[in-house]
Each structure stands twice: as structure tokens, then as C-alpha cells.
Amino acid sequence: MKRPLTRLLVTRIVFGLGMLWAVSILVFFFTQALPGDVARQILGQNATAEQVARLRLELGLDKTVVEQYATWLWSLLQGDLGMSLASGTSVWDLIRGRVVNSLVLVVITSLITFPLAFYLGTSAARRRGGVTDAIVSGLVLVLLALPGFLIGVLTVVLFATNVFRLLPPTSVIDPARAALLQPSLLVLPVLALVLGCLPYLTQMVRGTMVEALDSEYVTWARLYGVSERRVVWWHALRNVAAPSLQVATSTLVYLVGGIVAVETVFSYPGMGSALVSSVSNRDIPVVQAITMLIAATTLFLYVVADVAGILLTPKVRTSL
Amino acid sequence: MNDHHGTRISGGALGESVWARPMSRRQFMTTAGIVAGTLAAGSILSACGEDEGPSPAPAASTGTMVRGGTLRVGLVGLSTTDSRDPAAATTAGGYALARQLFNSLMVYGPDGSLVPSLAEEVSAVSGDEWVVRLRDAEWHDGKPVTAEDVIFTFQRILDPDDPLPNASAVAFIDAGNMKKEDDKTVRFHLTYPTVTFADAMASPLQSIVPVGFDPANPVGSGAFMLDQFSPGERYTFKRFESFWAPGEPRVDELVLIGFPDSSAEVNALIGGQVDVAPGMDAALVRVVEAAGEGFVIDEYESTATLCWQMHCGQKPFDNVSVRQALRLAVDRPGIVERVYDGHASIGNDLFNKFDSGYAVDISQRERDPEQSLALLKQAGYDRVAVELTGAPVAATANKQNEALVSQAKEGGFDITFRKVDVATYYGESYGTYPLSLSFWGNLSILDQAALTVVEGSPYNATKWSDTEFDALYEQALAEPDDAKRHDLMRQMQQIQWERGSYVVAQFQNTLTGYSSKVAGYQPAPMGEPASDYGFRQMGFTS
Numbered sequence: 001m002k003r004p005l006t007r008l009l010v011t012r013i014v015f016g017l018g019m020l021w022a023v024s025i026l027v028f029f030f031t032q033a034l035p036g037d038v039a040r041q042i043l044g045q046n047a048t049a050e051q052v053a054r055l056r057l058e059l060g061l062d063k064t065v066v067e068q069y070a071t072w073l074w075s076l077l078q079g080d081l082g083m084s085l086a087s088g089t090s091v092w093d094l095i096r097g098r099v100v101n102s103l104v105l106v107v108i109t110s111l112i113t114f115p116l117a118f119y120l121g122t123s124a125a126r127r128r129g130g131v132t133d134a135i136v137s138g139l140v141l142v143l144l145a146l147p148g149f150l151i152g153v154l155t156v157v158l159f160a161t162n163v164f165r166l167l168p169p170t171s172v173i174d175p176a177r178a179a180l181l182q183p184s185l186l187v188l189p190v191l192a193l194v195l196g197c198l199p200y201l202t203q204m205v206r207g208t209m210v211e212a213l214d215s216e217y218v219t220w221a222r223l224y225g226v227s228e229r230r231v232v233w234w235h236a237l238r239n240v241a242a243p244s245l246q247v248a249t250s251t252l253v254y255l256v257g258g259i260v261a262v263e264t265v266f267s268y269p270g271m272g273s274a275l276v277s278s279v280s281n282r283d284i285p286v287v288q289a290i291t292m293l294i295a296a297t298t299l300f301l302y303v304v305a306d307v308a309g310i311l312l313t314p315k316v317r318t319s320l
Numbered sequence: 321m322n323d324h325h326g327t328r329i330s331g332g333a334l335g336e337s338v339w340a341r342p343m344s345r346r347q348f349m350t351t352a353g354i355v356a357g358t359l360a361a362g363s364i365l366s367a368c369g370e371d372e373g374p375s376p377a378p379a380a381s382t383g384t385m386v387r388g389g390t391l392r393v394g395l396v397g398l399s400t401t402d403s404r405d406p407a408a409a410t411t412a413g414g415y416a417l418a419r420q421l422f423n424s425l426m427v428y429g430p431d432g433s434l435v436p437s438l439a440e441e442v443s444a445v446s447g448d449e450w451v452v453r454l455r456d457a458e459w460h461d462g463k464p465v466t467a468e469d470v471i472f473t474f475q476r477i478l479d480p481d482d483p484l485p486n487a488s489a490v491a492f493i494d495a496g497n498m499k500k501e502d503d504k505t506v507r508f509h510l511t512y513p514t515v516t517f518a519d520a521m522a523s524p525l526q527s528i529v530p531v532g533f534d535p536a537n538p539v540g541s542g543a544f545m546l547d548q549f550s551p552g553e554r555y556t557f558k559r560f561e562s563f564w565a566p567g568e569p570r571v572d573e574l575v576l577i578g579f580p581d582s583s584a585e586v587n588a589l590i591g592g593q594v595d596v597a598p599g600m601d602a603a604l605v606r607v608v609e610a611a612g613e614g615f616v617i618d619e620y621e622s623t624a625t626l627c628w629q630m631h632c633g634q635k636p637f638d639n640v641s642v643r644q645a646l647r648l649a650v651d652r653p654g655i656v657e658r659v660y661d662g663h664a665s666i667g668n669d670l671f672n673k674f675d676s677g678y679a680v681d682i683s684q685r686e687r688d689p690e691q692s693l694a695l696l697k698q699a700g701y702d703r704v705a706v707e708l709t710g711a712p713v714a715a716t717a718n719k720q721n722e723a724l725v726s727q728a729k730e731g732g733f734d735i736t737f738r739k740v741d742v743a744t745y746y747g748e749s750y751g752t753y754p755l756s757l758s759f760w761g762n763l764s765i766l767d768q769a770a771l772t773v774v775e776g777s778p779y780n781a782t783k784w785s786d787t788e789f790d791a792l793y794e795q796a797l798a799e800p801d802d803a804k805r806h807d808l809m810r811q812m813q814q815i816q817w818e819r820g821s822y823v824v825a826q827f828q829n830t831l832t833g834y835s836s837k838v839a840g841y842q843p844a845p846m847g848e849p850a851s852d853y854g855f856r857q858m859g860f861t862s
Contacts, residue, residue, distance in 0.1 A: 051485070087400040087551055094400060094551075161590045161611070169587035172577050175550035267584045269553050276580075277552065281401060282743050 009307060016303045023295040024076070028069050031284050031291075059085065076292070082285040086278070091289045095274055097175060099293070102263070102270035104179045106255045108186065109193040114248060117198055118237075121205025125213060126232060136206070140199040152192040152265035159188060171266040189266045193259060197251045204247040205240060212236040242312040249305035253298050385839045385859040390573040393855060394585040394594040398578025400552040405535035406527035407477050407484040412849070413552075415524045416576060419853035420557055421540035422527035425452055425470075426518050428846035432674060434518055438465065438528050438541060440504075442521060447513030447798055452521075454504040457564040459530050460539045467500040472531040474498060486525040488778070492517065513798040515805070519764060524848060543569040543856035553578050563856070570840060570859025582715060583607075586833060589615065595838050596858070598850030600831040601715040602663035608833045618832045620843045621665050623672045624761030626713070626720055628823040631754045633783035636706055640819045641699040645692040646755075647685055649731025650724065652825045654687075659720045663831060667824035670813050671760065671768045674845060676802070677809035678765065682817050692731030705734040709753040711745035716828070721757050751781045761827075762846065765809055769793050773821070782821035789815045837861055 039055040056062055060071065075082060081091035124136040143151070160169035171185040179186065212218060213236055221231050260272030267273070271290055278286035310316050395416055402413030406422050409415050423438035436442060440455040457465040477484045478495035497509040510517065520526060530539055538546055543565070544557035557574040577594055579585040582601040589597040590611045600608070600617075608615050630637035630646065637643050647669055656664045667673070668684050696704055710721040718739060725735045735755070745756075758781065763771065771779050775790045789812055796808040816822075830849060834841060839861050844852035851857070 051483070084400065089551075156587060161587055165591065167591075168593050169591035170579065170584050170593055172554070172579070172588065172593065175553050176548055176556075264580055265584075267579050267588075273580065277399065280741070280743060281399065283400070 008310065012303045012306055016299045019299055020292075020296055023299075024073060024292060025069070027288055027291045027295070028072060029065070031287050032065055032068070072288070081289040084278075084283055084286050086281045086283040086286070091285050094286060095271065095290060095293075098269055098271050098274045101173060101179045101268065102256075102259060102272065104186070105189055105193060105259060105262075105268070105270060106252070108190050109197070109255060110252065112190065113194050113198055113201060113251065116194070117201035118205055118244075120198075121202045122209050122232060122237070124202075124206045125209035128210060133206075136202065140203050143195055143199040144203075147261075148192070148196045149261035149265050151195050152189070152262050155188050155192050155195075156265065159191075169266075171268040173269050175269065185268075189262050189268050192262050192265070193255065196262070197254055201244070201247055201251050205244055208240040208243050209236060212239045215239075242309050245305055245309050245312065249301050252301050256294060256297050256301075384861045385570060386862045387567075387570055387572075387859065389571045389860045390575060391571040391596070391838070391855060391858055391860075392575045392577060392594045393596045393598065393850070394579050394588050395576050395850070396579050396582055396585055396599060398552050398555075398576065402551055402555075403535065404538040404546070404549065405484075405533075406529065406540075407473075407486055407525055408535070409525055410485065413555075413576070413578070415848050416850070416853045417538075417546075417555060418524035418527050419542070419848065420544040420574065420576075420855065421538050421542040421546055422524070422529065423457070423541050424524060424527050425521040427522050427852060428844060430842040430844060432845035434522060434846075437522075439521070442518045444517070444800075445507075447515065447800060448510040450508045450510065450517050451501070452506045452508065454506075455564060456504075457541050458562045459541055460545045460560055461530075462562070463530070464503075465528065465530075465541050466503050467506045469530050470506045470528055471498045471500060472533070473526075473528045476529070476533070477526075486523075489523065490520055490526060492520075515797060515800060516764065516766060519767070522847075524853075544574050547573075565856070569856035571855075574855050589833050589835070592835075596832065596834040596841070596850075596855075598832045600833050602661045602829070602831060603715075604833075605661065605663065605831060614836050616834055616836050616838075616841075618834070618841055618843075619663065619829050620845065621674075622761065622827055622830045622845070623674055623763070624759070624828050624830070625667060625671070625824050625826060626717055626757055626759055626828070627667070627825070628708075628724065629753070629756050629758055629782045630821045630823070631752070631756075631782055632785070632821050634754055636699075636701065636704045637754060637782075637821070639699040641695040642701065642704060643819070643821060645695040645699075645704075645731060646728060646733060647823050648688045648692040648695070649728040649733055650823055650825050651687045651727045652685075654727060655720060655723055655825050659716050659723050660826065660828060663829040664826040665829070667826050669817055669820060669822060669824045670765075671822075671824060672763060672765050673827065675765045675809075677806045679810045679813040679817075681810075682813060685817075687727075689730040689732070692733075696732045701732070703732045703734055705736070706755050707753075708735045708737045708755045708757070709740060709745065709749075710737060710757045711740050711742045713742055713745065713757070713759045714828075717757055717759075751783070753781075756781070762848075765813070766793070766797060769812065770797075773816075784821035786815060786819070 039052045039059065039061065060068060063071075072082065083089070084091050084094050087094060120136050124133040127133055146154075156169045157163065159167045167187050168185055169188075171189050173179050173182055173185055213232070218231055218236055221235050222228075226235070259270060260276060262268070263270040263272040264276060271293070275287065275290045278290070395413060397411070398413040399411045402411050402417060403409045404417060404421070406414075406418035409418050425437060425439040425442060426434050427437040429435040436455070438454060438457060439452050441453045442450065444450050452470060454465055454467065454470065459465060474490065474493050475495050475498070477490060478487050478493060480495075492510045492512055492514040494509045494511050499507040499509075501507055508517070514520075528541065533539070541564070543560055543563045545560050547556040547558050549555055555576040559569050559572050563569065577588070579588065582599065582604055585594070585597045586600055586604045586607055588594045590608065605617055608617055628646070630643050632638055632643075637646075652666045656662060656666060666684070668682065670679065670682070672678060696702070708721055708724065710717055712718055721737050725737050728735055760768065760772075769777075769789075770793075771777050773780060773782070773784050773786070773789065774793050775785065792808050792812045792815075796805050796812065799805040799808060832841065832850065837860050838858055840858040842851050842854065842857060844854060847854070
């Protein structure tokens with residue numbers, strides 16, 4: 001079993017890297033195709049044509065796109081994300097703090113969402129048709145219908161400005177201190193994110209749990225006199241794990257790539273808002289770096305989930 | 321090529337980073353009835369006593385001000401491109417930094433008139449010879465501000481090998497011919513007579529920097545010293561104890577916090593995260609009012625305008641009748657009410673109604689769809705179909721464009737509104753749109769002309785050209801006598817009213833929300849937004 005597993009890992013990783021390379025081509029050429037002149041952007045509108053031409057030369061904008069791509073990819077492979085055109089500092093210096101900030105949101109949100117979704121989904125499944133199920137399913141439906149940014153706005157209206165003034169309405173993290181040390185600023189964005197990704201996962205857990213509880217092995221376990229708690233949390237949950245993992249991964253991917261809206265609503269200095277501002281700045285290296293980072297994280301998560309999913313499914317695992 | 325930036329001729333353009341929303345913040349304020357004009361050569365502008373820097377603030381708001389505290393100001397659109405080099409500032413954040421850390425020789429006071437700042441006196445010997453005398457002031461490192469610093473500042477900007485982006489704004493200065501008279505006095509010789517010399521010196525871009533200036537460690541003469549610099553997010557400042565204006569700054573610390581849009585900024589104000597929210601969108605006034613007591617909204621009229629540009633180099637606006645028809649098809653009061661919720665004033669297709677040379681006697685254009693249709697017929701059109709290109713260069717831009725589409729129908733215009741993003745709007749195609757909406761403001765009438773319509777102007781997006789107008793402009797720029805110059809300017813404006821290429825339907829008001837614990841906020845009718853970023857005058861009441 002050892003060898004097929006290694007082979008599986010290697011193929012998935014090679015596939016992941018291949019995808020990443022394909023993404024790099026898309027990212028590079030699409031960002032290059034954005035309209036607007038970067039050099040003029042940097043110098044402002046009073047700059048003379050000579051100043052613009054000189055800067056274009058310095059930035060290597062006079063070379064062909066393919067040459068520029070080769071240079072960019074080579075630096076990227078060496079871990080060099082390049083220089084920000086807008087600020088003149090290294091891209092990594094510029095986004096490092098923001099990557100950490102976004103990570104803080106993602107981790108806290110995951111730590112809350114996953115257990116909560118499993119708990120809610122399982123509870124609803126156990127008392128199918130009951131009050132808990134009705135409440136959970138109802139909430140899930142409502143939340144599913146609301147777009148992420150609207151949930152953000154609603155939490156602000158409810159908890160920060162119009163109804164109650166309990167929490168700060170914007171999350172302008174003081175860059176001089178770590179985000180984790182400013183917990184009151186994290187509450188609302190985390191709440192908005194949790195409310196945004198909870199319903200998918202809860203629904204998934206409920207669905208698969210319902211299926212599992214209806215299955216023959218659960219019936220047999222019950223007939224053998226196994227306690228209901230053990231039936232649910234041991235026998236059934238193990239079979240829910242694999243399919244849920246896929247949804248959990250999608251949730252994580254949504255979190256990593258899709259927190260743009262929430263970060264914007266709360267003015268949270270994360271990767272998403274950096275992406276938005278660098279697009280409007282036409283700060284191409286920053287756009288490229290962030291999209292590559294998001295793509296790499298996404299592919300990594302999918303590869304891990306893929307492999308873990310196989311390992312968690314006995315039928316597939318033993319057929320390797 | 322870009323006309324969006326509402327700056328004087330001495331002002332630089334804003335970077336695109338701040339165009340999208342911050343533009344709406346760069347509202348150039350003017351108080352009704354105040355006139356601020358170009359300076360006549362021969363006139364003398366001198367400091368009137370010790371306390372001219374901060375002008376007397378409204379008594380009610382300063383009565384109980386105490387010294388100390390940390391003032392937190394929200395600014396929309398702080399950007400990673402914000403520069404600590406005042407001469408390289410292209411963004412609202414860069415301008416705001418410049419105003420805290422440095423001083424320009426002149427500023428526009430709260431009544432809209434030009435007053436000395438780091439200068440004690442700026443006077444014209446003749447149109448092309450000006451003398452600047454400095455006040456007693458210190459740099460943040462304790463050295464005195466001297467004539468050498470002034471000479472260094474402009475030589476640095478005008479360096480022939482590597483001119484700074486704002487060099488074109490002071491192109492009239494002969495960099496090799498600035499003479500130090502004594503430690504505090506510099507004599508400028510201009511390459512051509514320029515009555516607007518002193519006006520140009522009021523821009524934050526023309527802030528005086530010390531000899532050997534290093535932007536990474538910005539030593540200035542301003543009321544605040546830079547403490548922490550997190551580009552695009554937050555700038556913190558500490559008070560400069562030896563600042564030249566007595567009693568200023570009023571607070572010990574200043575924090576500028578960036579927000580992506582006005583509504584987040586206003587939320588932060590209501591939630592107590594900032595004390596001042598400058599440049600609010602008109603639509604948010606009600607939000608602040610609904611938040612109850614504890615907040616003040618300050619409003620004053622400005623010279624900022626989102627105005628339509630009609631391209632004279634192509635059909636249909638190559639025909640003056642079609643241009644006049646569109647001007648008649650616009651419902652100006654309707655725009656003020658529906659787009660700006662009443663927080664704007666009506667325009668008359670002329671710029672800067674607060675310029676002392678503004679032609680108040682030209683009659684106000686009113687909506688007249690029938691006349692518009694008649695003019696179109698005269699130009700050989702039944703109806704005109706035209707594409708309008710617009711971007712959210714200010715918060716109200718799309719709304720204003722949509723208003724035009726519906727208003728102009730009755731006057732015979734079938735307008736298709738093409739929405740693009742801001743960077744695209746100001747990209748390669750800028751200056752080719754038959755009809756577009758751009759942002760202008762805070763420019764004197766002569767500067768506005770120099771930038772947009774005079775022969776060789778850098779941002780002539782409408783390709784308008786008029787030799788009669790150009791001749792009048794040349795005369796006005798060199799005319800030291802106020803009355804004579806105003807007469808020339810009156811003729812220029814008459815031409816623009818009759819055959820110009822802009823539809824100036826309204827001027828937006830400048831709106832600032834702040835906590836009622838804060839005092840000292842003053843209008844800066846001709847200055848930069850947010851009271852010319854004059855946070856040194858603001859403080860807390862006990």
C-alpha cells in the first residue's frame with residue numbers, strides 16, 4: 001500500500017504544479033492586458049513624455065510580453081515577488097502584513113465554523129423534522145440567500161451603527177500592533193465570514209448525516225444496542241467526514257479567495273483589499289503576486305483534500 | 321491629459337489610485353460670497369502680525385478648546401503611492417502628508433484670500449521679478465529655515481536632468497536665476513511675466529524642503545513630525561514643539577486613517593473610531609444626522625465640479641450649435657436636487673465662480689428643450705445620438721451621468737452611457753471620447769484655461785481651440801491691473817459661455833462630519849479638501 005500512495009501523492013503534486021504554471025500564464029497575460037499606463041500612473045499627470053519614457057525603460061516595459069513573462073516567472077521561482085510599481089518597495093514587504101492579517105481572519109473563522117457546522121448539521125439531522133431542524137434549516141436558507149457583503153453591512157448596521165453601538169463598525173487595524181492584539185476589531189469581520197460560510201457546510205453535514213443515519217450499518221449498530229451517542233459521533237460521523245472534507249475545502253478556498261467583500265466592507269487591511277487597490281492602481285506586480293498566492297493556496301488545499309479524501313474513504317483507500 | 325485633478329496650476333494631478341472615490345473628497349471649497357483672485361503684479365502680500373497663519377476661527381467653535389489629545393482623521397483613499405516627498409505627491413494622501421510636515425510659502429486662508437505661510441511677504445517688483453521674504457521658522461531638526469532652502473527647493477523641482485513631476489507648474493521660475501539677498505530673502509526672476517506667481521506658491525506641491533532633503537526621512541517645518549508611516553493605511557504624527565504659529569498645533573498627536581470609501585469613513589465616525597470625517601458624500605449627511613447629537617456637519621460651497629466635456633474635434637460636438645443645445649438640455653436645479661440632495665450650487669458653464677474675475681453678469685443659463693431642438697435642427701440634426709463615457713471619478717459621477725441621459729432626451733439627445741473603470745477612463749483613450757464627465761476644481765480661471773483650453777494646454781480633452789480666446793488669455797496673464805485683467809477675463813468667459821466645450825451644471829459643496837468634541841474646523845474655500853488638511857488648527861473642547 002505504501003507505493004501506490006507515493007505514486008498518488010506524486011501525481012497529485014505534479015498535477016497541482018502543472019495547474020499552477022497554467023494559472024501563472026493566465027495571471028500574467030491578463031494583468032498585462034489591463035488598460036492604463038503604469039509609468040504615467042506612478043509619475044502623475046504632470047510628468048513629461050521623457051520622464052514617462054525613462055521610467056518605462058527602467059521598469060522593462062519596453063521588452064516584449066514573452067520576455068517580461070520569462071523574467072517574471074524566473075524571479076517567482078526564486079521566491080522573488082518583484083517590486084511594487086506604485087510604492088517602489090518590494091511586493092513581499094508590502095503584502096506580508098496583509099497576508100498575515102487575512103490569515104488571522106481565515107484561521108479564526110475556520111476554528112469557529114467547522115465545529116459549529118458539524119454540531120448544527122448533526123443536531124438537525126438527528127432530530128429530522130423537529131424544531132432544531134426547522135430552525136437550522138431555515139437559518140441556512142436565509143443565509144444562503146444573502147451575498148457576503150450584505151451580511152457584512154447588516155452586521156455593521158445591527159451591532160455598530162444604527163441599532164446597537166457595541167462594536168467598532170470598521171476594522172482599521174493599527175499596523176503598529178498585531179491584529180490578534182486588537183480583538184474588538186476582529187469580531188464583526190469574523191462574524192460576517194462565519195455567517196457567510198456556515199450554511200454550506202451545515203447543509204452538507206446535515207445531508208450526509210441524514211443519509212448515514214438511514215443506512216443499514218447504523219440500523220445494525222442500533223440493533224446491537226450501541227448507544228445513540230456512539231452511533232452518531234463514531235459510526236455515522238466517520239462516514240460523513242470524507243464528503244464533508246470536500247465542502248470544508250471549498251469553504252476554506254472561499255475564505256482565502258473570497259474575503260475581498262468582507263475586507264472591503266470593514267476596511268480591513270488584508271490581502272483582498274490590497275488586491276482591490278492594486279488593481280485600481282494598476283500595480284501589476286502586486287496583483288500578480290496576490291493572485292498567484294491565492295491560486296497556490298487553493299491548489300494546495302485541493303490536493304491535500306483530494307489525498308485526505310482518498311485516505312478517509314476505506315473503499316477507495318483499499319483499492320489503491 | 322487628465323483633467324480630473326482639481327488643482328491649481330501649481331497642483332499636481334492625483335494618482336489614479338485615488339481617483340475612484342477619493343476624488344469626491346478633493347472637493348475644493350469655497351464660501352459663498354468670497355472672492356479669491358489672481359494677484360496683481362506689484363501688489364504686496366504680507367503677514368499681518370503674529371497670528372495670521374491660523375486665521376480667526378468661528379468664535380463658537382474655539383471658545384473652549386484645550387490643548388492636547390490625539391486627533392484621528394479619516395481620509396478616503398490613502399494609497400500605497402502616497403509620497404513623503406511633497407513635490408512628488410500625486411495623491412490625496414500625499415497632499416495631506418505635505419500639509420502636516422511642510423509649509424508652502426503661501427496658503428489660501430479661510431476667507432479664500434491668499435495669505436503668507438512660511439513666507440512673511442511675497443511681493444512683485446514687476447511681473448517677472450518677485451521677492452520672497454521668509455518668516456522666522458525652524459526645521460524639525462532645529463536648524464533655521466533659510467533662503468538657501470527656498471532656492472534648493474525650486475532647483476530640485478526644476479532640475480533639468482531630472483525634473484520632478486510638478487515642474488511644469490512652476491515652469492515660469494528661472495532656476496538658475498534665484499538670488500539670495502540675505503538669510504531670509506530670495507529674489508526670483510521669471511522666464512515670462514506671471515501674475516499667478518504667489519498663487520502657485522500656495523500648493524502643497526511647492527512646499528519648502530531643507531537643503532539635502534531626504535524623502536525617506538522627511539524633515540520639514542510643519543506643525544507635525546512624522547511618527548509612523550504605513551503606506552495606504554495609517555500615518556501618525558507628533559506635535560512639533562517649535563512650530564512657528566503660536567498655540568499650534570493644538571493636539572499632541574495626529575492620526576490619519578485610510579478608508580476605502582466615504583461610507584466606511586462615516587461609519588467609523590459614528591462608531592467613535594475617528595473624530596473627523598472630511599469629504600463626505602452628500603448622501604451620507606442623513607446618516608450622520610440620524611446618528612443623533614454628538615456630531616457636527618460642516619458644509620461650504622466649493623469650486624469643485626463634475627462637468628461634461630464635449631469633444632470639438634469630432635461629430636456631433638464639432639458644431640457649436642450642438643454644444644449649446646446640450647447646455648440648454650441640462651436641468652441644473654434637477655441635478656443639484658436629485659444627484660446632490662441639495663448639497664451643491666448651480667453652474668453656468670464657467671469655472672470657479674469664486675474667482676474675483678468671475679463674470680457674474682453673464683446671465684444664468686436655464687433649461688430650454690425647445691430651443692435645444694431648434695439649435696439641433698439648425699445644425700442639420702433631427703436628434704443627436706452620442707456616446708457618453710464615464711467612470712466613478714467621484715461618488716456621484718455615475719448618478720450624474722444617468723441624470724444627463726434622461727434629462728437630455730427632451731432636448732433631442734439620445735445618449736448612451738458607457739461605464740468604464742477609473743483607470744480605463746484616464747487611460748490611452750482619454751481625450752478621444754465624444755462626451756465624457758471629468759472632475760475639475762480649485763483652479764483660478766486663468767489656471768483652468770492654461771490647463772485645458774489655451775493653445776498647447778496639457779489636458780485639452782475637448783480639443784477646443786480659439787485664437788481670440790488665446791490672445792485674451794496672454795494679455796490677462798501679463799496684466800497687473802486688476803480692473804483691466806478682470807475685463808479681459810470677462811471677455812474670455814463670454815466666449816466660453818457662447819461657444820465653449822464644457823457643460824458646468826453644478827459646483828459640489830464640501831461636507832465634513834466631525835465629533836462635537838472637536839473644534840477649530842475652518843472652511844478653506846480655495847485650499848485643498850478637509851480645510852486644506854489644516855489639522856493643526858483643530859483641537860478638542862474641554
